[in-house]
Each structure stands twice: as C-alpha cells, then as structure tokens.
Amino acid sequence: MGEVNPCKKLADRYLKREVLGEGTYGVVFKAIDTQTGQMVAIKKIRKRIDEPLDGVNFTALREIKLLKELKHSNIVDLIDVFQYKQNLHLVFEFMETDLEAVIRDRNIFLSPADIKSYFLMILKGLAYCHKKWVLHRDVKPNNLLIGQNGQLKLADFGLSQIFGDPDHEFVDQAFARWYRAPELLFGAKKYGSGVDVWAAACVFAELLLRRPFLEGSTDTHQTRRIFTAFGTPSPSQWPDMMYLKYYVQEKYIPAPPLRSLFPMASDDALDLLSKMFTYDPNARISVQKALEHRYCIALNILLKE
Numbered sequence: 440m441g442e443v444n445p446c447k448k449l450a451d452r453y454l455k456r457e458v459l460g461e462g463t464y465g466v467v468f469k470a471i472d473t474q475t476g477q478m479v480a481i482k483k484i485r486k487r488i489d490e491p492l493d494g495v496n497f498t499a500l501r502e503i504k505l506l507k508e509l510k511h512s513n514i515v516d517l518i519d520v521f522q523y524k525q526n527l528h529l530v531f532e533f534m535e536t537d538l539e540a541v542i543r544d545r546n547i548f549l550s551p552a553d554i555k556s557y558f559l560m561i562l563k564g565l566a567y568c569h570k571k572w573v574l575h576r577d578v579k580p581n582n583l584l585i586g587q588n589g590q591l592k593l594a595d596f597g598l599s600q601i602f603g604d605p606d607h608e609f610v611d612q613a614f615a616r617w618y619r620a621p622e623l624l625f626g627a628k629k630y631g632s633g634v635d636v637w638a639a640a641c642v643f644a645e646l647l648l649r650r651p652f653l654e655g656s657t658d659t660h661q662t663r664r665i666f667t668a669f670g671t672p673s674p675s676q677w678p679d680m681m682y683l684k685y686y687v688q689e690k691y692i693p694a695p696p697l698r699s700l701f702p703m704a705s706d707d708a709l710d711l712l713s714k715m716f717t718y719d720p721n722a723r724i725s726v727q728k729a730l731e732h733r734y735c736i737a738l739n740i741l742l743k744e
C-alpha cells in the first residue's frame with residue numbers, strides 16, 4: 440500500500456510523559472497532544488496470546504471505531520486510536536482523579552447533594568450508552584474518572600466487551616467482584632444492561648457508606664455477601680435463577696430491612712436502591728427508569744434551571 444504509515448505519524452503526534460499506572464488491558468501513560476496542546480491519557484493495549492504478532496485485531500479495531508462515536512459529557516472521550524510498534528493505543532482525554540480516590544479521602548466532605556450529583560452523572564453516562572446498545576460491564580469507582588471541574592465521566596466503556604470476552608484470560612479481572620451482578624456470579628452467559636445497573640447501585644451504596652458495600656473475597660463469598668444483605672432469592676423473586684450454571688441452593692437467610700444497612704439515606708434513595716438491587720435482571724429497574732425515579736428528579740429539575 441503506497442500510503443504514508445498513519446500509525447507512525449500518530450505516534451509522533453503525542454509526546455509521552457510519565458506512566459500513570461497499569462490496569463487490566465495494559466499500561467496507561469500521560470502524554471501531550473502536540474497538535475492541540477491538550478493533555479491526554481494513552482492506554483497501550485496488552486497483546487493477547489492468541490493474536491498474531493504482526494497483525495492488527497481487525498474485529499477489535501472495528502468495534503473500537505464504534506466506541507469513538509460515543510460522545511457524551513459523562514463518558515471519557517476516546518480521542519484517537521492508533522497502532523504503534525504492533526501495539527494498539529487508545530488516546531483518551533486526561534482526567535484528574537477518580538471516584539475511588541474521592542470516596543477514600545476523608546478530607547473530602549460529600550453532602551447528600553454531592554452524592555446525588557455524582558450518581559446522576561453515572562446514570563446519564565450509562566443511559567446514553569445503553570440507548571446505543573453498548574454495555575459498560577466494568578462499572579466501579581476507579582473507572583469513574585473526575586475532571587478538573589468535578590465532572591464525572593465513565594472510563595473504559597465497552598472495552599471489556601471487546602477485549603474481555605468470556606473465553607478471555609483477563610475476564611476475571613474485567614469485572615471487579617464487588618460490583619458483579621448475581622446473574623454473572625451464577626454464570627449467566629446471556630446478560631444485559633442489568634449488570635451495569637447492579638454495579639451502579641453498588642457504587643451508589645459506596646457513596647452513601649463511604650466504604651465498599653459488598654466486599655466478597657471469592658465468588659462464593661461474594662454471593663453470600665449479597666444474600667446476607669438482601670436475603671436468599673426465592674424462585675418467585677427470580678424464576679430463572681435455577682437454570683444458571685453455577686446456581687446452588689443456599690440455606691435461607693431472610694432479608695434485613697434495607698434501612699438498617701443505610702441508616703443515613705433518604706427514603707427516596709432507599710427506594711431506588713431496592714429497585715436497582717433487584718435479583719431478577721428482568722425485573723431490575725433500567726438506567727432510564729432510574730433517572731426518572733423520584734430520587735433523581737429533584738436535582739434534575741434544579742440542574743435545568
């Protein structure tokens with residue numbers, strides 16, 4: 440092909456700075472976009488063992504192109520994608536911090552209005568992508584990045600779908616266990632946007648409690664933590680659960696009142712939490728409906744003014 444290699448040129452465009460960290464998919468470093476002067480975060484995607492050494496994973500590239508189309512004020516912008524020295528690089532807008540750091544920092548006071556505002560931004564980002572049939576599948580506080588102006592944006596949208604399919608070696612890390620929906624713990628192969636709703640509810644709970652809500656140390660322990668919080672699901676609550684691969688009938692544990700787990704939450708917050716923490720994914724509230732819930736509407740109106 441007689442074209443100039445676009446990858447080299449793209450790589451020349453960014454001036455690499457320090458490494459920011461390493462995640463599920465590979466190393467992330469800070470860089471400056473010399474064309475715009477903007478700071479960016481570049482994620483160098485680790486090669487999978489089943490990929491050709493010299494080739495591009497065309498399926499991944501095609502799907503990443505779709506991710507580039509996702510433009511929303513609550514989604515971290517995927518600015519550019521390029522291949523350099525046989526590695527795929529994703530260029531994202533640079534974000535200052537993440538929600539995990541905010542929740543952990545005891546010097547930061549989170550008012551009920553702050554919690555609602557963060558939670559609304561999570562729901563709005565998710566709603567936008569769910570409308571386009573893209574699942575996040577890895578919602579957790581350190582994937583919720585925060586910009587200089589306090590704007591929360593979801594990072595890594597769709598990446599686990601592209602790089603972490605069920606047969607993939609990294610799948611265990613692709614879903615942080617504490618945020619994993621019960622259908623995933625039971626081994627559901629077919630699942631939908633409900634997995635993001637469950638994870639968003641875990642983050643909501645974490646914002647309210649200022650500590651992780653359901654901390655399981657193994658998948659079995661995770662399931663027990665869920666049952667202890669919400670009671671063992673009955674077949675009438677979730678008719679399809681017994682058909683799932685890893686479903687095991689557990690000793691019956693009654694559900695404690697939700698209020699006892701979240702003593703400081705408002706009635707509206709509790710009601711929304713209970714709808715998001717519904718066992719049966721088909722009965723679980725959707726992100727769009729959650730946005731229309733009483734808890735969310737009050738601030739929505741304020742924001743419009």
Ligand SMILES: Nc1ncnc2c1ncn2[C@@H]1O[C@H](COP(=O)(O)OP(=O)(O)OP(=O)(O)O)[C@@H](O)[C@H]1O
Nearest residue numbers: 459460461462463464467480531532533534581582
């Ligand atoms: N857009 C960004 N702006 C600034 N820092 C970022 C950005 N994206 C990722 N980082 C930082 O890079 C590091 C690695 O991020 P990455 O998303 O790969 O993994 P992680 O979130 O730490 O873990 P996991 O892959 O399990 O989600 C983290 O410290 C993260 O905060």
